[in-house]
Amino acid sequence: MQSEIAGTGHYLPGQRLTNAMLEQRVETSHDWIVERTGIHERRIAQAGENAASMGMAAAREALQVANLQADDIDLIVVATTSGERAFPSVACEIQAALTENNIPAFDVAAACSGFIFALSVADQYIRSGTYQRVLVIGTDVLSRLCHPDDRNTLVLFGDGAGAAVLQASNKPGIISTHLNSAGEFADLLGVNHVSRTSPEELSEAWMYMKGNEVFKVAVSKLSELVVDTLAENGLVASDLDWLVPHQANMRIIKATAKKLKMPMEQVVTTLEYTGNTSAASVPIALDVAIRDGRIQRGQKLLLEAFGGGFAWGSALIEY
Ligand code: ACO
DSSP states (O other), X not given: OEEEEEEEEEEOOSEEEEHHHHHTTSSOOHHHHHHHHOOXXXXXXXXXXXXXXXXXXXXXXXXXXXXXXXXXXXXEEEEOXXXXXXXXXXXXXXXXHHOSSOOOEEEEOOGGGHHHHHHHHHHHHHHTTSOSEEXXXXXXXXGGGSOTTOHHHHTTBOEEEEEEEEEEESSOSEEEEEEEEOGGGGGGEEEOOGGGSOGGGGGGOSEEEOHHHHHHHHHHHHHHHHHHHHHHTTOOGGGOSEEEEOOSOHHHHHHHHHHTTOOGXXXXXXXXXXXXXXXXXXXXXXXXXXXXXXXXXXXXXEEEEEETTTEEEEEEEEO
């Protein structure tokens, strides 16, 4: 048994934060941000919105497209690192809101690569025959983890959620997933959890990032990853219809596409108007390109992401 994508959805908060608005808050400029990142604006969650509410909105869209009810779902896996609580998980919040069935629901913490990791987990459960239909959600509000004066992080991150319903099928589907981690890079990117921080030190619970060094490792690891993913499946880049990358930085995306010799016309980008939405980034890009008709059934897609951990991964999919 294999797993196929039955439906996708996404949610972006209504409030826009443009580069011009950021110029009023910190020492930066629209030109600097566009040149270094490709980002023009991002969406910011408002009071009352959080990882669970955004994830739920994306999930409802994905269920609708899949023509399924929440009660049809056997398992919920949520990729997030920005839930309001350490526990209960965001997945449990979403389970309670969607269904009275006591189906398993849990979070996967792999920062920006979270959706790829969650997709891989869901795929394994379906392949093993344990579950038939799994709701996979990526949702993050990283804007709330950026210090309001830190121009290093503030310009990069936006909020949002994306979701996919995976279901058992006789044909692919998810052809393969590839996951990697390198915990020795913890000092380059992270958020100190409040559980390790005394009340006096709470101010340290903001995101820290050595952007320049993250950039170099991201480019090198993603280049290796996409080439290896294709080789392991006996494919070449021209077999791919679409690259759906994590939306962190246009220069990282272009470097990965170049490694594959894929023209940018075959690369889905949303970061111009979403910024980096962390675990939500890949499923948002996927859903946008499905909804606007670029991604069609039967096409081959390569999803990839890199993020805090470091953790990085790819998913080769026949949509
Ligand atoms: N506006 C204006 N100037 C800035 C800003 C800003 N927002 N931020 C930094 N600068 C300055 C720096 O202070 C530095 O000034 P200096 O030369 O006087 O010291 C100069 O710009 C260049 O800084 P660099 O850090 O070398 O700039 P770089 O070209 O590397 O771009 C960036 C910075 C955009 C952060 C880039 O390194 C990047 O995107 N890295 C990857 C970060 C990332 O994607 N993180 C998340 C990925 S993992 C995940 O998604 C969770």
